[in-house]
Amino acid sequence: MLLLQDLRKSFIEPDGTVLPILDIKEFHVAPGEQVVLMGRSGCGKTTLLHVISGISRPDAGIVRIDGTDITRLNEHSRDRFRANKIGYVFQTFNLLPGFSALENVLLGMSFGQGRVDAQRARDLLERVGLKHRLSHRPAMLSVGEQQRVAVARALANRPKLLLADEPTANVDAGHQRQIIDLVRGTCREENVSLLLVTHTPEVAEQFERVEHLERFNSAVAVA
Amino acid sequence: MSLWKIAWRSIQQRALASTLTAISMALGITLVVAVLVIHGVIGQSFKNNALGYNLIVGAKGGKLQLVFNTVYYLSSPVENIPYSYYKEFTEGKYSKDVQLAIPVCLGDYYGPFRVVGTTPGMFNDMTYGGKKYEFAEGENFKQENFFDAVIGARVAREQHLKVGDTFQPTHGSDPNDKHNPFSVVGVLKPTGTPVDRALFINMEGFFLIPDHAKPLEGYDADRKPAAAGEQAAAHAAAGDHDAGHHDPGHHDDGDEHEEHEHEDHDHGEHADHEEHGEAGHHHHHSEEIQDNAHHHAPLPEAQREVTAILIRAPDIQVMGLLKPINKSQIAQAVLPIAEVTNFFATLIDPLQMVLLVLTVLIVVVSGIGILISIYNSMSDRRHEIAVIRALGAGRRTVMLLVLFESILLSLGGGLIGWFLGHGLIALLGPWINGQTGVRLGFLQFVGYESAIIPGLVLLASLVGYLPALAAYRTDVAKALSSTP
Numbered sequence: 125m126l127l128l129q130d131l132r133k134s135f136i137e138p139d140g141t142v143l144p145i146l147d148i149k150e151f152h153v154a155p156g157e158q159v160v161l162m163g164r165s166g167c168g169k170t171t172l173l174h175v176i177s178g179i180s181r182p183d184a185g186i187v188r189i190d191g192t193d194i195t196r197l198n199e200h201s202r203d204r205f206r207a208n209k210i211g212y213v214f215q216t217f218n219l220l221p222g223f224s225a226l227e228n229v230l231l232g233m234s235f236g237q238g239r240v241d242a243q244r245a246r247d248l249l250e251r252v253g254l255k256h257r258l259s260h261r262p263a264m265l266s267v268g269e270q271q272r273v274a275v276a277r278a279l280a281n282r283p284k285l286l287l288a289d290e291p292t293a294n295v296d297a298g299h300q301r302q303i304i305d306l307v308r309g310t311c312r313e314e315n316v317s318l319l320l321v322t323h324t325p326e327v328a329e330q331f332e333r334v335e336h337l338e339r340f341n342s343a344v345a346v347a
Numbered sequence: 348m349s350l351w352k353i354a355w356r357s358i359q360q361r362a363l364a365s366t367l368t369a370i371s372m373a374l375g376i377t378l379v380v381a382v383l384v385i386h387g388v389i390g391q392s393f394k395n396n397a398l399g400y401n402l403i404v405g406a407k408g409g410k411l412q413l414v415f416n417t418v419y420y421l422s423s424p425v426e427n428i429p430y431s432y433y434k435e436f437t438e439g440k441y442s443k444d445v446q447l448a449i450p451v452c453l454g455d456y457y458g459p460f461r462v463v464g465t466t467p468g469m470f471n472d473m474t475y476g477g478k479k480y481e482f483a484e485g486e487n488f489k490q491e492n493f494f495d496a497v498i499g500a501r502v503a504r505e506q507h508l509k510v511g512d513t514f515q516p517t518h519g520s521d522p523n524d525k526h527n528p529f530s531v532v533g534v535l536k537p538t539g540t541p542v543d544r545a546l547f548i549n550m551e552g553f554f555l556i557p558d559h560a561k562p563l564e565g566y567d568a569d570r571k572p573a574a575a576g577e578q579a580a581a582h583a584a585a586g587d588h589d590a591g592h593h594d595p596g597h598h599d600d601g602d603e604h605e606e607h608e609h610e611d612h613d614h615g616e617h618a619d620h621e622e623h624g625e626a627g628h629h630h631h632h633s634e635e636i637q638d639n640a641h642h643h644a645p646l647p648e649a650q651r652e653v654t655a656i657l658i659r660a661p662d663i664q665v666m667g668l669l670k671p672i673n674k675s676q677i678a679q680a681v682l683p684i685a686e687v688t689n690f691f692a693t694l695i696d697p698l699q700m701v702l703l704v705l706t707v708l709i710v711v712v713s714g715i716g717i718l719i720s721i722y723n724s725m726s727d728r729r730h731e732i733a734v735i736r737a738l739g740a741g742r743r744t745v746m747l748l749v750l751f752e753s754i755l756l757s758l759g760g761g762l763i764g765w766f767l768g769h770g771l772i773a774l775l776g777p778w779i780n781g782q783t784g785v786r787l788g789f790l791q792f793v794g795y796e797s798a799i800i801p802g803l804v805l806l807a808s809l810v811g812y813l814p815a816l817a818a819y820r821t822d823v824a825k826a827l828s829s830t831p
Contacts, residue, residue, distance in 0.1 A: 214737075227348065
């Protein structure tokens, strides 16, 4: 499902210094597989997710998702690819405050190839336990509920790969398990590969495969 | 979810700023609509004025003044032309070329309204906008009833006159110089033309008002008894209008002296009425007036003058009439529509253009307000735009979202402004009607209004471009990393 090869990404500091962030020889996630990615702060976890999702372009290497090397796509095609094949759950949920829970999920469908399916959006929200919160705006939802809306939104377009960037970082310990179970359960049901970034060992313990970025990212070792 | 809905949600999210921006645009469009409609409709009305005639013949002098006097009952009165010249159009050398010739005699007022001496043909034969004049109350005055009158709708409303009431015209601007009373026999339905604000009295009665007779050798300024031969001529003159059928019992020559004694007596009575103030205007003394009329003989033709002649002629004949009339020493002929069109082209149109430019500038300033409002919100929205981009929206999509937001704000404000503008017109309608005789309502449209929507879309696209470009250039990775 996901294959990274010879991937390199660096940033240029204001003083002109080149700061390598990612240098990954090879990394892969199988179809339907659920992987946890751990690493200390600043080791490039979020940058890696941005590169995989096509938000950022790598300096070199291959990012192959569902058979497509997205590094060869232009920005417009990457956007379309992201809309259709990749779901993204943010650490801060990033729900749009002016939209209801249902509209936030519908928004996730608005930029893909498929039609905007309101019934699927309702089903997803029902599946994450928010059947009675469809018309509530984010401000009217609890933190846990907001994250569940974010999960439903990420899965709205039936992606092949779900990227979750520390989805439990803003959730109390009691809800962490709930969120992880929800993400894993829905990915399993939808046959979606999952790459979840966390620095919480309790979260990582729930996964069969746990990867530490420092171990396969040479740039971190160099830095 | 459509981009329009997403843009609308964004507007809702910034309700206060959006409302203020839209109001600013609404006020601009209100002014534009008001200027466009009021000027458009009044201009059109002045230019066409739905005239039932295409030529005006009057004394030599200012052409525009003649038109203002005879068409709009505005401006200071003009000189007169001999009655005999009018007859050239009814039975003389020009009669074969014209379809209709209606005389008008001006110079008197009733309150702020013009009093027009004319013949019954003014309402029997003349039309406006292809329509015949209709009476809300009563009927047209008859040629034989010298002191009967028909009044316009606005005059009736504002002066509280109705059929059976009487009024005394005043000469010129002197409110104390009151004339013989005239009896209202008909109230016209509103026409939306200057006719609504005028009083039309029988021209025969107009001639008999003191000072209205042209002084001749052997007469003083006030009309003095005519000799028997002249009286006969006067009867014949009245007969020109198919109306010289006075009751022989009242008009035989033998009654002449007695008749004038009556006239003097009547004037004495008017003085009494004046002493009683306003009541003198509205006394129901129609019988007295008719009696008065029947005891008067028409003014001899030699003493008669008219201010102008309204002529309807086939277009092909109009040009043929212009040259000989204008060559004569007596009168001039003007094309009213051409005169008013020229007047607008030289004076009013440039003024309208200045006004329109100013209002358009106000709209542009409102548009810049939209730019500032959206642009200022961009720093707050960068994270939101990044989220939308992360969900798969392309750069062009987020750019379109901002443009749509700008268009919605402009069109929303424009729509409110359009309603406000037409509401303002409806509110100002009665006042404008009073000033110009033009009726304006809420649903009064002019063609230029159709340019408002495309104009607003263009303006919104222009002012939305800068913030849209900022959205286009948003660095998604950087914005996502920042705290929302």
